[in-house]
Amino acid sequence: MQQENGTPVSSSARAAGFLERHSGVVILLAAALTALLVIPLLTMGSGQQASQDPAGEVFDLRDDVNERFAPSVHLSGYIVESPTGDVLTQAALWELYQSEQRLKAEDERGALAPQGLPAQPYLFEGFNFYTNRTVPGVYSLADAVQEALASFPGPTVTLETATDEQVKVALHHIFSDPDTSGLKGILSVKARSEKRPIVGMEVDYWTAPAMFVNVLADNEKLGGGALEIAVGGGERALDKERFNRNVQRILRGEEQAYRLWGIAIDLNLESEEEGQTAGMFIMLTIIAVVLIAGVSLRSYWATALTGAGLGVLMVWLKGISNLVGLKGGLVIDLIVPIAMISLGVSFALHAMRRYQEEKGRGYAPALALRAGFAGVLGALLLAMASDSIAFLANTSSEIEAVIHFGIAAGIAMAVSFILLGVVLPLAMMRIDRLRGPGVASPSVVARLLSIAGSIGVAVLTGTGVILLVAVSKPLGVAVLGATVVVFLVAPLLIVRWRQPRPVLEAPPGPEAGAQPVGAAVGWFPAAVAGIARYRPVVLLAVAGITAVATLYAVRLEATFDAKDFFDSRSGFVIGLDKLDEHFGESSGEPAIVYVKGDLTDSRSLAAIDRFIRDLADNPSIARGADGEVQVDPRTAVGLLRTVTGSEFARSRVADLTGVEIADADRDGLPDSPQQVKAAYAYMLSEGVALGQGELVYPPGQVREVLYHDPDSGEEDVTIMTVGIPGTREQQKIIAARDSLTADLKVLGESPAISSAGLTGSPFTRLAQLGATTSTLQRSLPIAAAATLLLLLLAMRSLRYAVVTIIPIGLVVAWLYGLMYLTGFALNYVTATIGAVSIGVGIDYSIHMTARFREEIRRAPSKMQALRQAAGGTGVALLASAAASIVGFAIMGFAPMPLFSSYGLLTALMIFLAMAASLVVLPSLLLLVTPEKEIEA
Numbered sequence: 001m002q003q004e005n006g007t008p009v010s011s012s013a014r015a016a017g018f019l020e021r022h023s024g025v026v027i028l029l030a031a032a033l034t035a036l037l038v039i040p041l042l043t044m045g046s047g048q049q050a051s052q053d054p055a056g057e058v059f060d061l062r063d064d065v066n067e068r069f070a071p072s073v074h075l076s077g078y079i080v081e082s083p084t085g086d087v088l089t090q091a092a093l094w095e096l097y098q099s100e101q102r103l104k105a106e107d108e109r110g111a112l113a114p115q116g117l118p119a120q121p122y123l124f125e126g127f128n129f130y131t132n133r134t135v136p137g138v139y140s141l142a143d144a145v146q147e148a149l150a151s152f153p154g155p156t157v158t159l160e161t162a163t164d165e166q167v168k169v170a171l172h173h174i175f176s177d178p179d180t181s182g183l184k185g186i187l188s189v190k191a192r193s194e195k196r197p198i199v200g201m202e203v204d205y206w207t208a209p210a211m212f213v214n215v216l217a218d219n220e221k222l223g224g225g226a227l228e229i230a231v232g233g234g235e236r237a238l239d240k241e242r243f244n245r246n247v248q249r250i251l252r253g254e255e256q257a258y259r260l261w262g263i264a265i266d267l268n269l270e271s272e273e274e275g276q277t278a279g280m281f282i283m284l285t286i287i288a289v290v291l292i293a294g295v296s297l298r299s300y301w302a303t304a305l306t307g308a309g310l311g312v313l314m315v316w317l318k319g320i321s322n323l324v325g326l327k328g329g330l331v332i333d334l335i336v337p338i339a340m341i342s343l344g345v346s347f348a349l350h351a352m353r354r355y356q357e358e359k360g361r362g363y364a365p366a367l368a369l370r371a372g373f374a375g376v377l378g379a380l381l382l383a384m385a386s387d388s389i390a391f392l393a394n395t396s397s398e399i400e401a402v403i404h405f406g407i408a409a410g411i412a413m414a415v416s417f418i419l420l421g422v423v424l425p426l427a428m429m430r431i432d433r434l435r436g437p438g439v440a441s442p443s444v445v446a447r448l449l450s451i452a453g454s455i456g457v458a459v460l461t462g463t464g465v466i467l468l469v470a471v472s473k474p475l476g477v478a479v480l481g482a483t484v485v486v487f488l489v490a491p492l493l494i495v496r497w498r499q500p501r502p503v504l505e506a507p508p509g510p511e512a513g514a515q516p517v518g519a520a521v522g523w524f525p526a527a528v529a530g531i532a533r534y535r536p537v538v539l540l541a542v543a544g545i546t547a548v549a550t551l552y553a554v555r556l557e558a559t560f561d562a563k564d565f566f567d568s569r570s571g572f573v574i575g576l577d578k579l580d581e582h583f584g585e586s587s588g589e590p591a592i593v594y595v596k597g598d599l600t601d602s603r604s605l606a607a608i609d610r611f612i613r614d615l616a617d618n619p620s621i622a623r624g625a626d627g628e629v630q631v632d633p634r635t636a637v638g639l640l641r642t643v644t645g646s647e648f649a650r651s652r653v654a655d656l657t658g659v660e661i662a663d664a665d666r667d668g669l670p671d672s673p674q675q676v677k678a679a680y681a682y683m684l685s686e687g688v689a690l691g692q693g694e695l696v697y698p699p700g701q702v703r704e705v706l707y708h709d710p711d712s713g714e715e716d717v718t719i720m721t722v723g724i725p726g727t728r729e730q731q732k733i734i735a736a737r738d739s740l741t742a743d744l745k746v747l748g749e750s751p752a753i754s755s756a757g758l759t760g761s762p763f764t765r766l767a768q769l770g771a772t773t774s775t776l777q778r779s780l781p782i783a784a785a786a787t788l789l790l791l792l793l794a795m796r797s798l799r800y801a802v803v804t805i806i807p808i809g810l811v812v813a814w815l816y817g818l819m820y821l822t823g824f825a826l827n828y829v830t831a832t833i834g835a836v837s838i839g840v841g842i843d844y845s846i847h848m849t850a851r852f853r854e855e856i857r858r859a860p861s862k863m864q865a866l867r868q869a870a871g872g873t874g875v876a877l878l879a880s881a882a883a884s885i886v887g888f889a890i891m892g893f894a895p896m897p898l899f900s901s902y903g904l905l906t907a908l909m910i911f912l913a914m915a916a917s918l919v920v921l922p923s924l925l926l927l928v929t930p931e932k933e934i935e936a
Contacts, residue, residue: 016373020366023426030423034312037319042473050327053764054398054771061594061759065719066225068707072700073124074219076244077263078251079578080140081210088141088208090167091257094159096213097142099253103215104137106250114242117222122243124216126701134695140213141183145170165198172203185624186212188582210582213260215247241266261575270572271565274896275334279466281894282334285903286310286341286462289887291454293345296879297352300450301431304487306348307461309420311480313344314465316415318473321408331405331832335902337469338891339836340412342884342910343387343843347421349883350376350847353876355425365432369425377422379850382794383843384417386787390808390838393783397775399768405832406779413839435495457487524878528870528922529863535923542920546810549817556816558769559730559825565898576728588622588630588723591736591760593744599636599708599716600673600680601752608718609637609669614743615722620736622723630723634697634705639688641668643679648691653682680708715754727762730769737763772831783838784808795849803924804842804849807916811841814912819905829898830905837909844881844917847873852925862929866922874918881914 019026053059082092103123106112110119123137135143142159148170149157157166174180175193184191191208198205219225222243223236244265252260290310294303314337326332354376358368391413394406460483468476531538562573579587593611597604615621615629622630643649643661645668650661659678662671670676684706688697707717722740726732740758747756784805791801815837816826824830851873852865859865888910891903 012378013370013374015377016370019373019422019426020369020429023369023430027423027427027430030312030419034315037316037323038477039319040322041315041319041477044322045328048327050329050332050401050404052329052399052401052768054767056767057757058759058763058767061592061757062764064717065592065594065759068717069704069719070224071219071704072698073126074217074222074240074243076215076217076247076265078213078215078248078265079210079261079263079575079582080213080258081261081578081582082258085209086207087211087258088167088171088206089257090159090162090164093142093145093167094162095253095257096140096251097146097159099251100138100140100142102253103247103250107137112243112246112250114222114239114246117239120221122217122221124218126216137217138213138215141171141174141186141211144174144180144183148173168196168205169198169201169203171206175204175206189584190582210578212583212587213251215251217243217247237268241269245269261571261578263575263579264572265575266572270570274567274570274898275470278891278894278896278899279470281891281899281903282338282470283462283466285338285887285891286465287458287887288890289341289345289883290458290461292883292886293349293879294454294458296349296883297356300453302352302428303454304457304491305424305427305431306345306352306420307457308480308484308488309348309424310341310344311461311464311468311483313340313412313415313419314468315477315480316419317408317412318468320411320415324407324411326404326408327400329401329404331401331829332408333469335829335832336405336408336412337465338902339409339832339906340416341887342836342880342906343413343839344416344420345883346840346843346880347380347383347416348424349880350873350876351380351421351425352428353879354872355428357872359432365429369429372425375851375854376847378794379847380417380421382790382850383846384413384421385794386790386842386846387413387839389786389790390783390842393779393786393838394775396778396782398771399775402772402775402832409836409839431492431495434492453487453491457483460487522871524875525867525871528874528918529867531919532863532866532922532926535926538919538923539927542810546813549813551817552820553813553816556820556824556826557730558773558827561728561825563897564825564827564901565829565896567895567897569895580726580728584725588725589727589760589762590721591724591740591758591762593720593722593740594717594755594757594759595636595719595747595753596715596717596755597750597753599706599718599752600676602669602673603750604752605637605640605669605676607747607750607753608635608720609667610746611743612637612720614746618739618743620724620732620739622725632705632721634701635720636706636718637669639683639697639702639706640670640676640679642688642690642696643683644668644670646688646690648694649682649689652686652689653678656682656685677708677710680706684708721760724760724762727765730766733762733766737766769827773826776826776831776834780812780834780838787838787842791846795853799928800849800853800925803921803928804845806924807845807913807921808838808841810916810920811837811909811912814916815905815909818908824901824905829902833902833905833909836906837913840910841913841916844877844913845921847877848917848921849925852922852929856929862926862931866926870918870922877914877917881910884910 080087080092080096082089087093103112107121107123110121112122113119125134125136145162145167146159149159149162149166152166152170159167162170175184187206187208188210190210191206193204193206195202196205197203222240225236244262248260248262248265290303290307293306294300297303297306317337317340321332351372354372355369358371358375359365361368361371363371388410391406391409394409395403397403397406460479464476464479464483466476467479562576566573568574595604595608599605599608612631612635615631618629624630643653644663654660657678659675661675661679663669664671670679683697683702684699687695687699687702689695705719705721707714724733724736727736737758744756744758747753787808788801788805791804792798795801795804812834815833819826819830848869851869855865855868856862859868885907888903888907892900892907894900894903
């Protein structure tokens with residue numbers, strides 16, 4: 001520590017003096033860097049989405065499946081539900097039949113094509129297992145009834161002219177015919193039948209509230225690639241979703257006799273649309289934060305600088321992120337900027353209020369800045385460093401998106417410190433010097449201009465930020481630039497022109513004996529000190545509350561439900577609800593069993609056959625109306641048995657390969673590896689046919705499940721697709737994984753099989769959530785330990801470092817305990833609030849501890865020091881928390897649960913951080929600080 005005129009000068013005081021003397025250079029440098037960072041902001045960027053996938057076998061298998069087995073068919077599913085409780089009526093089936101005919105006609109003229117793709121037919125002719133024949137694109141129970149009615153003897157009857165009784169008779173024949181009885185599988189689990197006499201015969205009288213309709217399209221024409229229901233699938237996924245919506249629109253028709261919903265057909269489009277709706281609430285959040293910060297600082301200029309500072313912060317964040325190559329994604333593009341609003345405002349309020357305190361003591365702007373920076377700069381720097389450590393702890397994650405989140409948030413913390421903690425007070429000081437001494441009472445016009453200007457700054461800042469991060473970067477930069485010009489540069493030019501007469505406001509001049517802003521008078525400092533007097537009771541109560549909260553917090557489970565992310569009133573969520581309601585255990589999300597080895601060896605085929613038979617006893621597999629497990633029939637053994645059982649197929653194998661297929665042991669499989677190889681060669685080149693013109697599987701569909709290439713030297717690979725019901729509940733996915741893993745043992749025991757495993761969206765999602773939980777469990781202690789070490793080095797005091805970090809643990813335990821009690825789930829987005837809570841919690845605590853230690857050196861007692869700290873920094877904490885809480889509470893009204901949950905939980909977290917810093921921390925500070933004198 002250096003000496004000046006015999007008085008010790010701290011490093012913070014030296015830095016403050018340097019910054020004040022070179023304030024103009026610092027501001028110009030910040031402006032120049034902002035202009036330069038606009039270039040990478042607009043011209044750079046990876047254009048890639050950061051992966052949400054950790055490493056692991058389930059993802060390796062998924063990638064191999066996607067590479068080997070791109071499907072030839074794009075399948076979309078729709079539920080048709082009757083408002084009368086029975087969809088099996090003439091009115092409902094006739095309306096559906098007409099909608100299907102319109103769909104086929106529209107497809108023929110290319111009207112189903114998504115914008116940007118060629119106007120051509122997209123529907124795909126494929127084999128229908130419910131009717132055991134090839135059908136064109138879409139085939140429902142309405143088509144089957146139309147065909148059955150046409151086959152009746154006597155006068156021609158169609159769906160258009162049939163009665164309800166004739167429809168019921170047709171359904172009786174359809175469900176009684178072995179070739180079409182499988183169509184019962186598309187009916188709701190609530191479907192019922194009873195014996196009834198109709199036109200002199202007893203029939204099975206079927207009723208059902210809903211049924212399922214599948215539409216098949218050419219996957220290659222739609223861009224190819226595997227089907228993945230995940231956000232961030234790129235333009236190819238969007239094209240398929242637009243096609244799905246076109247199909248849904250036409251199938252819905254007039255919806256007079258039924259309602260129709262797609263099943264997970266438009267995840268990315270729904271996300272985009274709800275995100276745009278949520279953008280208004282995010283914008284209102286920013287507006288509220290800026291306005292409340294301005295009210296707290298009681299200054300138009302402070303409001304204008306805070307708004308402009310937040311806008312410039314976003315420019316720096318995006319520009320630097322592009323320079324270092326950070327990838328995009330929901331969390332990085334939206335959650336990080338939103339979260340930084342709270343921490344950025346905190347830097348601004350602490351720095352500005354301390355400057356105002358010193359001005360209130362009667363100092364001129366330059367001296368007030370020096371004195372304020374000398375007191376607060378060290379705390380701001382320590383807060384920035386500890387916040388950055390807390391966020392960078394997320395780089396220990398296995399998930400790329402979380403790693404990039406930590407880096408982006410760390411960048412944002414450093415930028416917040418520079419722009420809002422340093423540059424903003426410097427600019428405020430120079431504005432005050434330019435304006436000169438104020439007048440005691442500004443005019444009505446000046447007040448109105450101040451109010452209008454503050455509102456304008458807040459509105460344009462909110463608009464510019466949301467445009468920048470979510471809509472159009474150039475437009476966002478333009479709006480933010482206009483905000484600076486209109487509400488800062490232009491008013492300053494007017495002030496300079498009319499100097500020294502103030503334009504928008506006049507700050508109060510110093511008065512003899514005036515109390516500093518936030519001095520230890522009033523109800524708030526008294527309340528903080530009053531609570532701290534009863535510190536044994538306070539700390540005991542907090543310990544009890546924290547213990548209970550921790551018990552609840554550890555029960556919080558990682559789950560994924562569409563309702564956690566999308567509006568429960570959206571068609572996307574309603575469709576999933578209808579699926580659960582009407583099909584429950586009879587349908588399921590596709591999961592994939594991956595098998596690699598020598599699949600011509602009889603031992604591998606026997607193991608696969610045994611595995612498929614064992615699935616019948618697996619309680620976690622979806623079952624159809626007949627009780628049979630839902631397994632794609634295109635398994636290696638299923639395909640071979642179809643070939644072996646078809647005289648036509650056997651003859652084609654012999655013609656193609658010269659190998660005769662035999663089945664001496666009557667197991668339905670070829671007798672030798674050579675015969676199996678010949679069967680594979682036939683299937684992969686010609687498909688599987690039962691007779692001339694009776695193609696069951698074209699070769700493309702065989703290649704979707706079987707890889708066999710003797711010339712490549714690679715092992716054979718096959719996949720089996722099974723349905724997992726109820727995958728919106730995480731426990732059911734875990735149960736399915738465990739039961740299928742047990743069934744896989746029979747495959748692992750075969751010497752002809754080198755590897756067998758599970759993949760598919762249920763299991764990749766489970767792995768993602770598991771990695772999210774692991775990230776929290778790993779990053780929180782890393783952040784706590786690293787922050788404690790930093791505080792020890794900076795504070796040179798073990799007791800102050802420990803009590804400063806305690807609020808971190810309290811806030812995290814309280815937050816996740818309350819999340820459990822209020823029904824929130826731990827998912828990829830809510831998990832980031834844990835990292836933000838560390839940053840906010842330690843930020844608030846550092847400022848309070850630093851101010852208390854500053855005041856303890858000059859106050860007569862530690863209680864008086866606490867009053868002084870509460871009257872200065874405590875008020876700034878209160879203002880910062882109030883601004884953020886109100887702002888994020890507004891975002892809690894967004895219709896998209898993803899953002900509303902984030903807003904509500906962030907508001908709650910900030911309140912808890914404030915409570916920990918103003919209620920718990922003061923008691924801890926008094927507990928570990930030796931008394932200087934009798935408490936005043």
